[in-house]
Amino acid sequence: MKFELKQHFQIESARFLPHLPPSHPCSRMHGHSFKIVLTLVGDLDPKIGWVIDYNDIQAHMKPLLALIDHRVLNEVEGLENPTSELLAKWIFDKARASLPMLTRVSVAETPLTECSYPA
Structure with missing residues (x-):
């Protein structure tokens, strides 16, 4: 029996996006409270009762x-x-090495924006 689990994390980081024109606000250094959600899928361990x-x-x-x-x-x-x-993608690639049941990483840089990998 497969279950889907989600674990939420939050980090505070600064960044700038170097390939944008200088007039774009994200080309300048700025910070975000990134919300990261890992999605894992696996079988229930019947003895313990969790994945x-x-x-x-x-x-x-x-x-x-x-x-x-x-x-x-x-x-x-x-x-x-x-x-x-x-x-x-960076988090997915790194985390998958130790969490093989990882199926998706979602990153929200604001409360209104979010992306996931893989889609």
Whole structure:
């Protein structure tokens, strides 16, 4: 029996988008409170009664989030152009190594905008 779990995280980071024209506000350094949602799909362990312990998800994510929380994202290897789309893919690619049941990463840079990878 498959279940879908979601674990929410929040980071505070600064960035600028270097490929935009200078007149665009996002070409300048600015910050976001990024909301990150991991979606995992897996089978229920009938003995324990869950798919994975949420504490285990947090433990897997802690070192990864430390690389991007309260950082300038442009200075993180692989995030030189840190759009929300590329941030979602970067997190997915890194987190999937230790969380193979990860199926999606969603990133919201504001309460009104969100993207997911993969779609």
